Amino acid sequence: MSQFYITLYVLLLVLFIVVPTQVAFADNGTITIPLGASNPHFDTPAQFWYSPPVLTIQKGDTVTWINSDKEIHTVTSGIGVDRGQIAQAKLEGKSDGYFDSGPFKPGQSWAFTFDKEGTFYYFCTIHPWMVGAIVVNQAIPDFATDAQGNKIDKWPVVKYTDGKQVEVDLSWEPHVILTGEKITFVFNFYDPYTSAEFMTSTPYHFTITQNGTEIFSTDDATQYTGGYKYFVFNHPGSVEFKFEKIGNTDSSVQYSTMVFENPSEVKSSVPVIQPARNLNLSSAVLILFIGPPIVALAFIVIWAKWGSKFRKKNLDKQEKRSAI
Ligand SMILES: [Cu+2]
Structure with missing residues (x-):
């Protein structure tokens, strides 16, 4: 019986320790150089030269290439050579100098951290028909920050007017704002001294400013002691939410956060890498x-x-x- 509890304990330990660790490292990618990648023929056992041939990551992520082939390879940024051309002339790939692993042996691996956004093609200098691509997107944090990048970890976000006459509690959902997504703002006005909800039907002026330009403005009054608003952001960048003239006074509060480009809206073309093993083409x-x-x-x-x-x-x- 005690053995059962030890097993259960170990299982729980694994669940609670291993799972968060995996989540923490989920941002990093691994690419395998499979057996047969050095073989330029259509019937090579390798499905792709680098597997997966196109990897999409976020800025700041690290990619590790593992050489599982029996030959030495490189991972070199630039444009490789079509294997059809190899037979005609001894062509070499064109390195662009962004990254270069140098030759690494079977069983060895090499890692690179991508600190800029874009699409990066790469090839093997020894076997220049081996090509792959990395697509690096902007990094979207899984938590909201203010415009300065400080994490917002308490919801709603509480702010006070200058004279501390009014406490404004504001929350928006989802916390991390993506372009094209409907954002719901929920807010309440309180008396900061008594914590009582501020008088009902309080007038206010609410504005949203993005990158220095006002994109939304309304004069309204709380329905009871608070209210809500919906908004869809079309552009990425820092935004400010401002409540002014609360209760027809000079009092105001200001919030800020970031809007990120929705990955599903990114129109950048996905690179196409032809498979290494291509029996259809060989029958053609x-x-x-x-x-x-x-x-x-x-x-x-x-x-x-x-x-x-x-x-x-x-x-x-x-x-x-x-x-x-
Ligand atoms: Cu190679």
Whole structure:
């Protein structure tokens, strides 16, 4: 029985320790260089030169390449060479100098941290038909921050007017704002001394400013002691929410946060990397190069066998005609 509890304890320990650790490292990517990646032929055992061939990450993430092949490889930023061209001329890839692992052996790995956004192609300098791409998107934190990047960890966010006449509690959902998503603002006005809810139907002026430009403005009054507003942001960047003239006084409070570009709205084109193992293409090559000679041979055989009869028939006809 005690063994059962020890097992349960270990299981719980694993669940509560291992799971958060995995979440913490989920942002980092791994790419395998599979067995056969050095083989440029269409029937190579490698599905892709680098697997996955295109990896999407966030700025600041680290990618680790593991060499699971039997050959030495590199991970070098730049443009590789189409394998079709390899047979024609000894071409080399063009390195752009952003990152270069240098040669690393089977079983070894190499890591690089991406600190800028963009699409980065890479190849192997030893086998330049081996190509892959990394798409680096902006980093979206899983918690809200103010415009200065300080984490907001208490909701609602409590602010006081200058003279501390009014406490304003504001919350917005979702906390991390993405473009194109409906954001709900919920707020309440309180008397900061008694914590009592501020008088009902309090007039206020509410504005939203983004990157220095006012994008929303309304004059309203609380329905009871608070209210709510909906808003959809079209652009990323820092935003400010301001309550002014609360109760027709000079009092105001200001909040700030960040709006991030919605990853589902990013229109950047996803790189296309052709698979390494491409039997469909190799059968197409087969049809193109072996097909026509077979057809030609068949035609010659048919002509040789039946052509003489055909010619003879024509000859007979001509003879008949001349006889008449
Ligand atoms: Cu290589």
